[in-house]
Amino acid sequence: MRFQLLSLLLLPLLAVASTEEQMVLPSESFQDGPGEPFVPVTHSGKPSLADLLTIESSASIFYSYARETELSKLFSDPNANNTLLVPTNKAVIALPRKPHEGPAPIREGVILSEAEFDNLSKKNVERWVSAHIIPFPVSLSSSGEYTTLLEGKNVSFTALDGGKNAPEWARVVLNGDVRLTGIREASNGVMYILDGTVILD
Ligand SMILES: *[C@@H]1O[C@H](CO)[C@@H](O)[C@H](O)[C@H]1NC(C)=O
Numbered sequence: 001m002r003f004q005l006l007s008l009l010l011l012p013l014l015a016v017a018s019t020e021e022q023m024v025l026p027s028e029s030f031q032d033g034p035g036e037p038f039v040p041v042t043h044s045g046k047p048s049l050a051d052l053l054t055i056e057s058s059a060s061i062f063y064s065y066a067r068e069t070e071l072s073k074l075f076s077d078p079n080a081n082n083t084l085l086v087p088t089n090k091a092v093i094a095l096p097r098k099p100h101e102g103p104a105p106i107r108e109g110v111i112l113s114e115a116e117f118d119n120l121s122k123k124n125v126e127r128w129v130s131a132h133i134i135p136f137p138v139s140l141s142s143s144g145e146y147t148t149l150l151e152g153k154n155v156s157f158t159a160l161d162g163g164k165n166a167p168e169w170a171r172v173v174l175n176g177d178v179r180l181t182g183i184r185e186a187s188n189g190v191m192y193i194l195d196g197t198v199i200l201d
Pocket residue numbers: 078079080081137187188189
């Protein structure tokens with residue numbers, strides 16, 4: 001817990017630091033060990049999806065869920081090019097059933113052991129997060145349907161009329177009624193902030 005808290009406090013600082021191409025560091029104070037000078041990691045300039053999620057406090061619940069799964073490795077993979085559909089905390093809180101609970105209640109009379117329950121929760125979280133990842137770039141200039149990392153689950157974008165001066169992402173709805181409220185461009189993909197979630201059946 002203490003480590004988690006610490007990393008939550010530190011990560012935004014690191015993410016910000018890593019986007020600075022030229023950092024001037026005091027030569028003495030950043031030592032990794034005896035005679036090991038601290039070498040800052042610099043990317044191609046743009047932050048990764050992982051960096052952007054770390055500082056996106058309005059969507060911290062999504063990132064917390066994603067970090068429980070291996071899927072979050074994609075967010076820092078420099079060779080990936082994913083499109084993330086990132087619900088705001090408000091949208092997740094409004095869900096009648098939380099992502100780890102899955103879409104359907106456990107059948108009455110079925111008693112799960114703690115380990116089985118943990119497994120089920122983990123699987124539900126994986127399904128939910130993967131339905132929010134389109135594993136390739138998409139164009140929002142017209143309506144379209146795309147596969148997600150959840151097998152059999154597609155998402156659609158529908159272009160709305162009007163608002164010709166608004167950016168493309170503001171002129172589509174996801175799955176009929178979810179508005180996109182922002183875009184963040186990363187070195188290894190794009191994320192759209194949603195005022196809703198991808199609903200699993
Ligand atoms: C990801 O896809 C976009 C849009 O097709 C492209 O402009 C960009 O160069 C790609 N980035 C990587 C790292 O492949």
